[in-house]
Amino acid sequence: MKIALLQLDIKWEDKTGNFNKVKSLVEKINDDKPDLIVLPELFSTGYTMNSMALAENLNGETPSFLSKLAREHQVNVLGSFIEIAGPKPKNSAILFDRKGRQLLHYSKIHLPSFLEEDKNYTAGNEIPICELDRQKIGVFICYDLRFPEIFRRMAGDVGCIFVIANWPTERVEHWDSLLKARAIENQSYIIGVNRVGESPSSNYPGHSVIIDPLGSRIAYAKENEEDVVIGEIDFSIVKSIREKFPFLQDRVSLDSLIYRR
Numbered sequence: 001m002k003i004a005l006l007q008l009d010i011k012w013e014d015k016t017g018n019f020n021k022v023k024s025l026v027e028k029i030n031d032d033k034p035d036l037i038v039l040p041e042l043f044s045t046g047y048t049m050n051s052m053a054l055a056e057n058l059n060g061e062t063p064s065f066l067s068k069l070a071r072e073h074q075v076n077v078l079g080s081f082i083e084i085a086g087p088k089p090k091n092s093a094i095l096f097d098r099k100g101r102q103l104l105h106y107s108k109i110h111l112p113s114f115l116e117e118d119k120n121y122t123a124g125n126e127i128p129i130c131e132l133d134r135q136k137i138g139v140f141i142c143y144d145l146r147f148p149e150i151f152r153r154m155a156g157d158v159g160c161i162f163v164i165a166n167w168p169t170e171r172v173e174h175w176d177s178l179l180k181a182r183a184i185e186n187q188s189y190i191i192g193v194n195r196v197g198e199s200p201s202s203n204y205p206g207h208s209v210i211i212d213p214l215g216s217r218i219a220y221a222k223e224n225e226e227d228v229v230i231g232e233i234d235f236s237i238v239k240s241i242r243e244k245f246p247f248l249q250d251r252v253s254l255d256s257l258i259y260r261r
Contacts, residue, residue, distance in 0.1 A: 001133060001160075004034035005229040007208040007221045008043055009197035010166075013054060015044045019065050025228055026073060032230050035133060037069075039079040040164055040195040040208075041142050042091065047166035047199060048082075049120040055082045055089035058102075063094055071100035076132060080141060080164055083107065088122045093139045093164060095130065104130040108141040109150060117143075129158050135235045142167060145178045145192075148185065155186035156248050159238040165194045168202040175207055184215040187242050189233045196226055213241045 006025055011017040026037060041047065044062045045054050056062055062081035070077040076097055083092040085107070095104040107124025111117040127150055129138045136158045142165035144150060151161060161182065167175045175194065183190040189212060196206040208221040210231040219231030242248060 001036060001135065001235070002032070002034045002230060002232045003036045003038060003191065003210065004029055004032070005191065005193045005208045005210070005219075005221060005231075006037060006039050006043075007193065007206045007225075007227045007229065008040055008195050009226045010040065010043060010046045010195050010199075012046045012199055013048055013050065015054075015061055018044045019061075022065075022069070026069060026075075029228055029230065030073065034075060034230055036076040036078065037073075038162060038164065038191065038193045039077075040193050041080050041093075041166045042082065043079050043195075044081060046195075047142075047202075049116060051082050051089045051120045055084045057084045058094075058105075060084075063102075066094065067096050067100035067102070070096040070098060074098045076103075078139065078162060078164070082121075085122050088120060090122050090124060091117070091141060092124070093141055095132070095139065097132075103132060104128055104139060106139045106141070108144060110143045110147050112143045127153055129154050135159055137162065139164070141165065145175070145182065148182065151182050151186055152251075155188060158188060159235040160189040160191065160233060161186070163190065163192045165192065166199075166202075166204060167194045167207075169205045170202075172205045172207055176209075179209060179211055180215045183211040183213060187213045187245070187248060188238060189213060191233075196224055213238050 078095045080093040083090045091108040093106045138154045179192045210219040221227040221229045
């Protein structure tokens with residue numbers, strides 16, 4: 001599977017400007033014929049707490065843009081948007097196939113209270129996986145990366161997990177380390193797509209990367225620059241590594257253990 005990571009400098013709360021930027025970048029990589037295009041978290045707005053004003057439903061501007069992009073270029077597309085949901089919106093990822101049909105819908109489970117995301121968004125409570133070009137994959141969003149238990153929940157069922165983010169510069173060493181750890185401990189490809197540039201409250205370094213099931217970087221973006229990285233992953237490698245080193249089979253259920261405090 002050939003995957004294009006679009007490391008964007010997101011225009012703040014400017015959906016039209018970000019749509020135009022994405023269209024321009026996708027047109028430039030048309031000749032590379034990727035199977036999947038991956039965008040950072042909240043690529044059309046930036047990581048904003050102005051969620052109520054910018055929220056959309058599944059037929060809104062951003063999902064419609066992604067579906068059309070997928071259909072016109074005959075490529076799978078993964079992005080995220082602010083989704084209307086109950087009293088507060090959700091931070092949701094959606095994946096469209098080459099015909100513009102929705103394959104996966106995931107809402108961010110972990111919301112950082114220290115950034116007040118929990119006051120402006122509603123947390124998701126489902127961990128979906130889906131089949132993409134006959135391979136099973138999963139998706140998480142940014143802060144989810146700090147919680148290994150949700151990755152472990154899907155580890156035996158998927159060969160690749162995507163993490164789309166707006167991860168700030170001051171904690172970029174955590175980003176790099178946790179992505180590598182998630183790959184090694186789950187014997188899975190981990191693909192992290194982060195933004196660059198500045199928002200009113202943070203700046204972002206990029207560090208978008210594809211990491212193989214042994215923890216090695218096989219493709220990565222320039223630091224602090226808008227960039228498009230294209231890399232290929234081979235799901236048969238996941239199978240062979242898991243057969244050679246059956247670490248996942250040796251897991252012990254936490255329910256069977258006695259915890260003493």
